[in-house]
Amino acid sequence: MGSKTFIYDIIIYLYTLSLLFSFSDTIHKNRRAKWIGTGLLIIVWILQSNFFILRMLEHSYFPILTMFDTLFFFSWIVVTISLMLNIILKHELFVFAVNVAAFTIMVISFFSDSSALPTLQNWAIHDELLFIHITLAMSSYAFFLVSFILSCLYLILFRMLKEKKWFNYLKKLPSLEKIDRFAFFTVIIGLPLLLVSIILILIWMILTDHLSYLLDLKVLNSFLVLGAYIFYLIKKLKIHSPGNNLAFWNIIAFIILLINFIISNYLSDFHMWIWM
Structure with missing residues (x-):
């Protein structure tokens, strides 16, 4: 676990907060919670993108050859789709379900070896x-x-x-x-x-x-x-x-x-x- 970077930990925490605010809006209509949840999700996407670029620069190859990299990349794609759906569909329960899936994938990647190289x-x-x-x-x-x-x-x-x-x-x-x-x-x-x-x-x-x-x-x-x-x-x-x-x-x-x-x-x- 010590090999995980600080930015990755921040992503997990912010993603958790985003899901909590989104869940609050899903259960009880709360426009403020929805905007906070969406804002945090955008920050998560930006941090994910930066984290991915940093790993690419660090290892000098496109990081999708290990379990950690593959699942992280997969989670990033799902988050990207989620943000687009949030604009297109505007149905909180569905978007929340997609985000839960993306978060689960990302958490699974957390327990793989991020230091592994192909x-x-x-x-x-x-x-x-x-x-x-x-x-x-x-x-x-x-x-x-x-x-x-x-x-x-x-x-x-x-x-x-x-x-x-x-x-x-x-x-x-x-x-x-x-x-x-x-x-x-x-x-x-x-x-x-x-x-x-x-x-x-x-x-x-x-x-x-x-x-x-x-x-x-x-x-x-x-x-x-x-x-x-x-x-x-x-x-x-x-x-x-x-x-x-x-x-x-x-x-x-x-x-x-x-x-x-x-x-x-x-x-x-x-x-x-x-x-x-």
Whole structure:
């Protein structure tokens, strides 16, 4: 823990305060608490950006090759999306849920080794294809996370309406139609990012003569993740499945993504360096 910098500790504390003020506004309408929470979140984003740049200058490479760096970068992307959604949607409960997810990811990164440096045997640290691949993959995962949260909220709201249960805090959620539309929109953004990420790593395999990785569990599961989200789009655009069915499949697709991101790292020779 002693290796963590002071700025990182400040980010955690400010993020916690931001969530507390946002929670206060979510439970009881409090415009002042909302503005304080949003202001603190902006400061968190600025500090995260500075922290990321400092690590990049310190280690002389784009810091996304270790578990700490990857999760921190992932959290930064989600916070960025959260700030944009706060302007676009103006639905406190949803934005709060996204921020809780980003904060959880950041806390998990806190317990990883921030002093770990990548020791790649097969890849050069400055391989541009590698950095672009990881950056695009993490960006797609962030949008899929937001879509997952939207789908969870959709099913909760759908169940409440079906059972004719109503609570005041549900007023802070968008309509079912709007939730479904934004869940689809975030998948539409995330899917091309994931597709390009996979294409780039396939190009890397060809250029470096590492086609054997095509049979690696993580690579195979990446294609499964891609297929799951493509099927979601087919259900949405071609089959015209009902919203609750789409939300359920979107959740399943994200669970497959989690399996790819977490479990397969322990059984794969591909990307094992992320978990240092």
